[in-house]
Amino acid sequence: xxxxxxxxxxxxxxxxxxxxxxxxxxxxxxxxxxxxxxxxxxxxxxxxxxxxxxxxxxxxxxxxxxxxxxxxxxxxxxxxxxxxxxxxxxxxxxxxxxxxxxxxxxxxxxxxxxxxxxxxxxxxxxxxxxxxxxxxxxxxxxxxxxxxxxxxxxxxxxxxxxxxxxxxxxxxxxxxxxxxxxxxxxxxxxxxxxxxxxxxxxxxxxxxxxxxxxxxxxxxxxxxxxxxxxxxxxxxxxxxxxxxxxxxxxxxxxxxxxxxxxxxxxxxxxxxxxxxxxxxxxxxxxxxxxxxxxxxxxxxxxxxxxxxxxxxxxxxxxxxxxxxxxxxxxxxxxxxxxxxxxxxxxxxxxxxxxxxxxxxxxxxxxxxxxxxxxxxxxxxxxxxxxxxxxxxxxxxxxxxxxxxxxxxxxxxxxxxxxxxxxxxxxxxxxxxxxxxxxxxxxxxxxxxxxx
Amino acid sequence: xxxxxxxxxxxxxxxxxxxxxxxxxxxxxxxxxxxxxxxxxxxxxxxxxxxxxxxxxxxxxxxxxxxxxxxxxxxxxxxxxxxxxxxxxxxxxxxxxxxxxxxxxxxxxxxxxxxxxxxxxxxxxxxxxxxxxxxxxxxxxxxxxxxxxxxxxxxxxxxxxxxxxxxxxxxxxxxxxxxxxxxxxxxxxxxxxxxxxxxxxxxxxxxxxxxxxxxxxxxxxxxxxxxxxxxxxxxxxxxxxxxxxxxxxxxxxxxxxxxxxxxxxxxxxxxxxxxxxxxxxxxxxxxxxxxxxxxxxxxxxxxxxxxxxxxxxxxxxxxxxxxxxxxxxxxxxxxxxxxxxxxxxxxxxxxxxxxxxxxxxxxxxxxxxxxxxxxxxxxxxxxxxxxxxxxxxxxxxxxxxxxxxxxxxxxxxxxxxxxxxxxxxxxxxxxxxxxxxxxxxxxxxxxxxxx
Numbered sequence: 051x052x053x054x055x056x057x058x059x060x061x062x063x064x065x066x067x068x069x070x071x072x073x074x075x076x077x078x079x080x081x082x083x084x085x086x087x088x089x090x091x092x093x094x095x096x097x098x099x100x101x102x103x104x105x106x107x108x109x110x111x112x113x114x115x116x117x118x119x120x121x122x123x124x125x126x127x128x129x130x131x132x133x134x135x136x137x138x139x140x141x142x143x144x145x146x147x148x149x150x151x152x153x154x155x156x157x158x159x160x161x162x163x164x165x166x167x168x169x170x171x172x173x174x175x176x177x178x179x180x181x182x183x184x185x186x187x188x189x190x191x192x193x194x195x196x197x198x199x200x201x202x203x204x205x206x207x208x209x210x211x212x213x214x215x216x217x218x219x220x221x222x223x224x225x226x227x228x229x230x231x232x233x234x235x236x237x238x239x240x241x242x243x244x245x246x247x248x249x250x251x252x253x254x255x256x257x258x259x260x261x262x263x264x265x266x267x268x269x270x271x272x273x274x275x276x277x278x279x280x281x282x283x284x285x286x287x288x289x290x291x292x293x294x295x296x297x298x299x300x301x302x303x304x305x306x307x308x309x310x311x312x313x314x315x316x317x318x319x320x321x322x323x324x325x326x327x328x329x330x331x332x333x334x335x336x337x338x339x340x341x342x343x344x345x346x347x348x349x350x351x352x353x354x355x356x357x358x359x360x361x362x363x364x365x366x367x368x369x370x371x372x373x374x375x376x377x378x379x380x381x382x383x384x385x386x387x388x389x390x391x392x393x394x395x396x397x398x399x400x401x402x403x404x405x406x407x408x409x410x411x412x413x414x415x416x417x418x419x420x421x422x423x424x425x426x427x428x429x430x431x432x433x434x435x436x437x438x439x440x441x442x443x444x445x446x447x448x449x450x451x452x453x454x455x456x457x458x459x460x461x462x463x464x465x466x467x468x469x470x471x472x473x474x475x476x477x478x479x480x481x482x483x484x485x486x487x488x489x490x491x492x493x494x495x496x497x498x499x500x501x
Numbered sequence: 502x503x504x505x506x507x508x509x510x511x512x513x514x515x516x517x518x519x520x521x522x523x524x525x526x527x528x529x530x531x532x533x534x535x536x537x538x539x540x541x542x543x544x545x546x547x548x549x550x551x552x553x554x555x556x557x558x559x560x561x562x563x564x565x566x567x568x569x570x571x572x573x574x575x576x577x578x579x580x581x582x583x584x585x586x587x588x589x590x591x592x593x594x595x596x597x598x599x600x601x602x603x604x605x606x607x608x609x610x611x612x613x614x615x616x617x618x619x620x621x622x623x624x625x626x627x628x629x630x631x632x633x634x635x636x637x638x639x640x641x642x643x644x645x646x647x648x649x650x651x652x653x654x655x656x657x658x659x660x661x662x663x664x665x666x667x668x669x670x671x672x673x674x675x676x677x678x679x680x681x682x683x684x685x686x687x688x689x690x691x692x693x694x695x696x697x698x699x700x701x702x703x704x705x706x707x708x709x710x711x712x713x714x715x716x717x718x719x720x721x722x723x724x725x726x727x728x729x730x731x732x733x734x735x736x737x738x739x740x741x742x743x744x745x746x747x748x749x750x751x752x753x754x755x756x757x758x759x760x761x762x763x764x765x766x767x768x769x770x771x772x773x774x775x776x777x778x779x780x781x782x783x784x785x786x787x788x789x790x791x792x793x794x795x796x797x798x799x800x801x802x803x804x805x806x807x808x809x810x811x812x813x814x815x816x817x818x819x820x821x822x823x824x825x826x827x828x829x830x831x832x833x834x835x836x837x838x839x840x841x842x843x844x845x846x847x848x849x850x851x852x853x854x855x856x857x858x859x860x861x862x863x864x865x866x867x868x869x870x871x872x873x874x875x876x877x878x879x880x881x882x883x884x885x886x887x888x889x890x891x892x893x894x895x896x897x898x899x900x901x902x903x904x905x906x907x908x909x910x911x912x913x914x915x916x917x918x919x920x921x922x923x924x925x926x927x928x929x930x931x932x933x934x935x936x937x938x939x940x941x942x943x944x945x946x947x948x949x950x951x952x
Binding site for chain 2: 089131132135136137138139140143144146147154158163164165166167168169170171172187190191192194195200202211223224430501
């Protein structure tokens with residue numbers, strides 16, 4: 051059944067250099083379901099040590115790398131490409147697709163409809179709103195074969211020629227955003243739409259168990275009358291936030307500087323004090339008013355035949371940044387922790403090490419995997435860790451490092467009269483022995499995002 | 502409940518000009534579920550006439566437009582952006598997402614794993630394989646703020662500076678592809694992988710009921726020992742295919758020209774004759790051998806410690822092209838037909854026109870919609886056509902033009918002792934009266950792709 055091939059330098063097709071961290075992968079053919087031995091890459095052998103990662107990343111990345119970025123390199127979740135751009139490898143790609151499904155669902159629930167816009171955009175749009183010059187050298191510009199000016203649109207998949215890309219996915223030159231625009235005929239209705247979207251954002255962050263704070267912010271270059279940032283509290287965050295110790299109201303340092311009255315008037319209504327903290331900006335919402343609708347003539351024809359400029363709202367979530375910064379905040383130096391719903395695979399089954407009980411244990415693991423996979427909400431969620439040259443203990447540590455939420459160990463106790471499995475709830479830090487029926491019942495109830 | 506706003510020129514934010522086809526949209530707030538009146542755009546009023554589309558497209562598009570492209574403009578499925586690039590609007594976006602899910606599922610089933618690659622790529626990769634020069638001006642090149650050479654990578658989301666973009670999504674400057682690479686340690690194993698992928702492609706095309714022919718082809722600039730194109734037979738296709746009348750073997754005209762023996766030797770084994778037909782290339786597979794693995798040192802370390810260059814296969818499906826050309830082939834001049842599984846919404850319920858039975862009919866329609874939507878496979882699949890200023894007959898024609906597979910009319914017969922609905926299976930051309938239970942049971946069995 052197993053036909054092992056070790057592959058060296060498999061990544062070089064993608065990465066224009068040998069990838070020192072990820073040199074070896076084994077493939078087992080004919081495995082019916084997902085196994086660690088079929089994963090690409092990084093799940094076969096133990097992850098490289100922290101020292102290896104540090105040494106390798108110093109030569110690859112001139113920019114600073116934060117904790118989550120080092121972890122992602124160590125675990126084979128990303129691979130650097132050009133400066134400020136990254137390949138996302140299978141595990142991270144799965145997690146990102148889950149996040150996109152969660153965002154899609156949230157947006158569908160408030161009646162938003164999805165469109166896609168091309169990356170290549172004619173210069174004329176950006177010139178009409180003066181943003182060709184305002185955005186300056188941050189805009190990546192190019193000419194086509196007819197010498198026409200184009201730019202890589204900073205909407206949808208976003209491009210930004212960062213002066214100093216750093217922290218990997220947190221501040222890259224190419225990243226993914228979810229954008230949303232609302233159009234209303236009056237400011238009052240636009241405010242209703244605005245609040246509905248803000249509420250949906252907060253609800254979604256809550257569903258992901260992320261401590262994200264809504265912060266009153268400066269509208270900056272975008273313009274408009276009202277704006278909020280959604281900040282994930284983190285030491286490595288570059289934005290300073292002022293939070294009231296009493297009522298929890300938060301405003302950005304920028305806003306406090308440019309409009310000191312915003313700080314004062316809030317304080318008058320509340321006896322609390324302002325404390326400083328730092329955050330990573332995950333999302334931003336703007337009540338734009340008519341700034342862009344005037345320029346581009348987005349007008350509404352009312353029932354009374356009056357024509358008015360549309361009141362716009364614009365809203366963005368940094369998709370890759372959300373995931374990267376969530377990992378940054380939730381993980382330790384050695385253990386990746388995902389927002390649990392977004393872990394690439396929810397369940398990992400670990401069978402015995404090579405030895406006298408090996409075959410039977412593998413067969414029980416396969417049968418359990420098959421039963422679990424047959425449930426539609428566990429589609430592709432259950433992988434089998436068949437690195438049977440490594441001890442169960444060693445694999446347990448590696449799987450905990452990868453942050454799979456539920457681990458099932460097919461150990462010696464499955465040979466007893468009442469077969470028992472060791473069941474680990476990694477995120478709760480609980481271990482217990484459960485029967486097969488109890489495991490199936492427990493995992494029938496977990497939330498998943500099918501991708 | 503209904504609070505109508507007519508919106509003029511809503512598109513101008515996106516399209517840098519007024520969109521003459523899509524000037525009016527009505528929004529009903531507080532509608533709990535999907536309604537035509539909430540769709541953006543095109544579902545509210547009747548579609549524009551063919552003459553309006555022709556007139557408008559002549560001014561917007563210097564390039565030729567084929568049937569499917571005109572239909573998509575007419576129905577508000579796409580909107581032109583810069584030359585050779587398009588906005589995909591909500592209905593088409595849904596359909597494309599369904600196609601991507603089908604492709605993902607197909608690829609997962611053969612054990613493929615998904616990675617994403619950045620659009621921005623350093624010149625060095627393309628220079629190493631000489632493709633920077635070979636691809637020449639088809640490659641979109643740019644410089645960053647450090648004056649470093651970059652290109653928009655022709656992998657993943659693909660960019661190609663077409664000399665003459667035409668037929669909209671069929672030959673654009675920016676389009677989406679699904680790529681796949683296989684790596685094996687020996688040619689024999691690589692051939693097994695190659696055949697497995699080809700088989701999966703054909704199986705998927707069959708699932709979509711598309712008449713796609715596997716054609717032996719020239720490897721061209723890609724190199725390698727074996728290659729096949731997957732051609733959708735169509736009059737507007739630009740590729741000439743030779744098909745044997747007897748055994749069905751197909752080879753590309755290019756291959757027959759460059760390697761006349763490929764034609765001869767096949768004919769020797771079969772008494773059939775070659776006939777010429779034209780097709781649209783939807784996918785291409787290459788058994789590449791070691792051409793790229795040699796350059797980039799993608800090597801395998803075998804069990805006997807021997808190091809060999811990997812045998813590569815490379816495979817691509819034109820995602821947006823597949824959908825556009827399927828629509829081209831399946832549609833008439835006036836009626837869009839999708840691969841049924843990929844229709845943006847499977848079911849449309851049409852309630853009564855404004856009049857004495859209006860309220861009751863709408864309430865029955867809403868309740869039926871709610872019951873259907875509660876089934877997980879019908880998530881977001883059921884829309885309610887509430888354009889109640891239009892007669893049922895008029896809306897029936899429009900819905901048939903849009904190609905929703907199943908229509909349910911809440912007509913006078915729901916007032917009878919045994920309430921009956923008119924049920925239309927659009928793709929089979931069948932109409933019948935069914936009870937509510939019969940409809941629910943019938944629609945419980947349809948195949949859908951949840952997005």
